Amino acid sequence: MGDKVAMVTGAARGIGLETTRQFLADGWQVVMIDRDEPALMAAAAGLDRAWPMVCDVSVPEQVNATVPRVLDTCGRLDALVNNAGVADFGPLRETGYDTWRTVFATNVDGVFLCSQAATPALIESRGAIVNVASISGLRASTLRVAYGTSKAAVIQLTRQLAAELGEHGVRANCVSPGPVKTKLSMAVHSPEIIAAYHDAIPLNRYGTEREIAHVIVFLCSDEAAYVTGQDISVDGGFESTGVGLPALRSQS
Secondary structure, X not given: OOOOEEEXXXXXXXXXXXXXXXXXXXXXEEXXXXXXXXXXXXXXXXXXXEEEEEOXXXXXXXXXXXXXXXXXXXXXXXXXXXXXXXXXXEOHHHOOHHHHHHHHHHHHHHHHHHHHHHXXXXXXXXXXXXXXXXXXXXXXXXXXXXXXXXXXXXXXXXXXXXXXXXXXXXXXXXXXXXXXXXXXXXXXXXXXXXXXXHXXXXXXXXXXXXXXXXXXXXXXXXXXXXXXXXXXEEOOOHHHOOOOHHHHHOOO
């Protein structure tokens, strides 16, 4: 696998950066994509076989210029991880159209643009696409009218990619993380919110970026050669359960 190349968007931090590290540990080369140049360069510093490239995935011209750069630099492309995303939470009546479009521009348009631009190279390598959605694309909740709807679109787009590209040997899958323990989530989630999530998750804890990255890299590997068109919830069982878990726990 030493000559395989992955392109990871939103790679400057969080799940994207951890996914980059996992690919590198498995012997891949990684092209790290992000629009935040200072953060991207800082994240890439000291990482061997990692190539940082600044690109806003919501801008077609930038995407269409970046994929040829990837091929010029690395000679091939075996996996595309569409991880870049933005979150803007708020109630329906306070969600302006500009906010709606900003969320969709990165979360949905970016997945479409990168997948479309990378398709010829992925057909040549019989490679893989992994899109990062969210449990919010599967389960509705308050304040996520734009974010949740955009992630539901990513899940359906994944299925469309799998259906169209399968005959060319290209696999497309989706990972839907549940609550993930990050510096940001720990800063904005109150003790009450954390307790509520723990109560609703069978494994009774938040996930980690590393746990999400492991599944992404697996889906890009030859070990997942017959897996396509799937959405995998990496959520500690959150999506599988309904109401009443805390009360039921007290009786078990």
